[in-house]
Amino acid sequence: MKANKLLVSLILACLLVAGLAAEGSQEGGKTTRLALGATNATSSHYAYFTAIAKIVNDEIPGLQASVVETGATVDNLERMQRGQLDMGLITSSTLNHAYFGKHGFAEKPIKSKLLWMYALAPQNITVRRDSGVTDLSQLDGKRFGPGMRGSSTEATSEMVFDLLNVEPDWVRGSNDELAAAIKDNRSIGFVKSAVNYHYDPLTQDIATFTPLRVLGLSDDQVSLIKKNLPEVGIVDMPGGKAEDSGPYRTHAFLIGVSAAPDLDEEIAYKIVKAIMEDDSVQKASFPGLEGVDLAQLTMDYASAPIHAGALRYYKEAGYEIPAIALEE
Secondary structure, three states: OHHHHHHHHHHHHHHHHHHHHHHHHHHHOOOEEEEEEOOOOOOHHHHHHHHHHHHHHHHOOOEEEEEEOOOOHHHHHHHHHOOOOOEEEEEHHHHHHHHHOOHHHOOOOOOOEEEEEEEEEEEEEEEEHHHOOOOHHHHOOOEEEOOOOOOHHHHHHHHHHHHOOOOOEEOOOOHHHHHHHHHOOOOOEEEEEOEOOEOOHHHHHHHOOOOEEEOOOOHHHHHHHHHHOOOOEEEEEOOEOOOOEOOEEEEEEEEEEEEOOOOOHHHHHHHHHHHHHOOOHHHHHOHHHOOOOHHHHHHHHOOOOEOHHHHHHHHHOOOOOOHHHHOO
């Protein structure tokens, strides 16, 4: 009996020591939780942010990331400013406006800094072929959608069209509502982000029964955009039968990830390093990344200052840093 009591005492003592050790380990290796603001959960970009969270959780000890469904760029920037998100999806043009206090951010700049870019988003200006419209200037007074309500597509379209002195009768709504208006001939077209240089799935769906045409930018229009809207890119598109067009040029922005104003430099460095060194997880969730050098894409299209932690990685990796990335 005494032997059994001694054995029980030893087991209890061991359990107590193990519990104290585990408690000490938790205190010594505190987990930092990160909230990543993405977009609508049905979007391929939400899937990309799920991949980011997986890389962070699998590759960086002490960090635990989770993805938050949001209203995308503007919503993410505002939540980062309020301290509700640590990182978020952004577009290059809107991040530029937010950081430098331009356009809708004139009264409330948000000092969110860029971490990396990952996707080019050419903006297709698309119309019904039976509208007879073959040139951007012919959209004056026509019912036309600038892009999903509240999106960067909408905001960028309005800036570009205003600069080019083209004034459509804007049709507002969700992407589905804009598509329905085109199918029902209540609108002659809309602006929608391309996917891999061609129509996105929604535009393809419209084109199934409603032949469409893409309107390209003229040389003069391209020059005006480059001079007055440097945060907006210009992209050469291949065109094709569906687009009813040969090669054409259109405006574009980049989609990327930026940091909350107070994101720790060391954390940013570790995350960017892990993302840049990953060779499978991101491509599996977002096939458009196959063959893309994310770091070079970021250097080519940065439209706002880059976070100090991210800069540290890019400098170590030997990339040439653009001037705007170093601004304060």
